[in-house]
Amino acid sequence: MAEPIPPQAIAGAVEAVTKLGDEVVQGRFHVAIERMNPLWKERTAARMGGMEKLEKQLAGVAAQMVQQGVSMISFKPQGEPRAYEVSPGKKIVRENGRDVERMAFTKWMVLVPTVTRYRIMQQGNPRPLVIESTGFQVAISDKEKNDWTFIDGSGLKPGDLRSVFITLPQDMELPRIGRREIR
Numbered sequence: 485m486a487e488p489i490p491p492q493a494i495a496g497a498v499e500a501v502t503k504l505g506d507e508v509v510q511g512r513f514h515v516a517i518e519r520m521n522p523l524w525k526e527r528t529a530a531r532m533g534g535m536e537k538l539e540k541q542l543a544g545v546a547a548q549m550v551q552q553g554v555s556m557i558s559f560k561p562q563g564e565p566r567a568y569e570v571s572p573g574k575k576i577v578r579e580n581g582r583d584v585e586r587m588a589f590t591k592w593m594v595l596v597p598t599v600t601r602y603r604i605m606q607q608g609n610p611r612p613l614v615i616e617s618t619g620f621q622v623a624i625s626d627k628e629k630n631d632w633t634f635i636d637g638s639g640l641k642p643g644d645l646r647s648v649f650i651t652l653p654q655d656m657e658l659p660r661i662g663r664r665e666i667r
Contacts, residue, residue: 489567489592497594497623498561500632504621505559505598513546521624521633523648553605557614561621563597563659570624570649593649594623595637597659601666614666620659637661 507515517539529538549555569589576583597620604613620637622645635645642656 493592494565494567496630498596501561501596501621509556509559517542519634521635524635555603557601557603559600561596562599566595568593592625596621596623616666617663619661
């Protein structure tokens with residue numbers, strides 16, 4: 485059932501995360517909302533009391549950042565991505581001259597480590613504070629497509645991902661999350 489994960493699938497995920505980061509750095513936060521993984525978005529919306537409330541809260545993040553003097557300087561993939569097959573399903577394969585239904589994974593899931601830099605203007609301090617944050621994006625696409633959706637890795641635990649993608653390994657480790665001041 486498991487297939488080797490082709491390098492072009494991993495490269496496609498990294499490229500998609502790069503494009504997502506470029507959009508967000510340019511202030512187009514709505515792209516992050518539009519490209520959020522649909523299963524994850526539905527589940528999050530249900531916990532928050534509906535899709536409208538979720539979208540309103542996510543849209544408000546940009547305004548809060550501006551109000552607090554925070555701007556995103558950069559957002560880039562950095563580090564070694566980890567890929568998994570997820571979403572079991574069926575596919576038709578040709579065996580001995582006839583079509584046979586086989587179990588197969590239908591999606592790629594790639595954990596793409598990222599580094600984001602923020603500039604924070606503090607009241608009474610003419611020099612901005614720069615914070616570097618390490619995190620990751622979870623990129624998901626149907627195998628036969630290069631159309632990636634995302635789950636932000638901040639605050640994510642392996643069990644959160646396994647609750648949606650039940651075939652992930654029990655010993656799965658997520659990329660490191662951290663932050664530090666840049667002087």
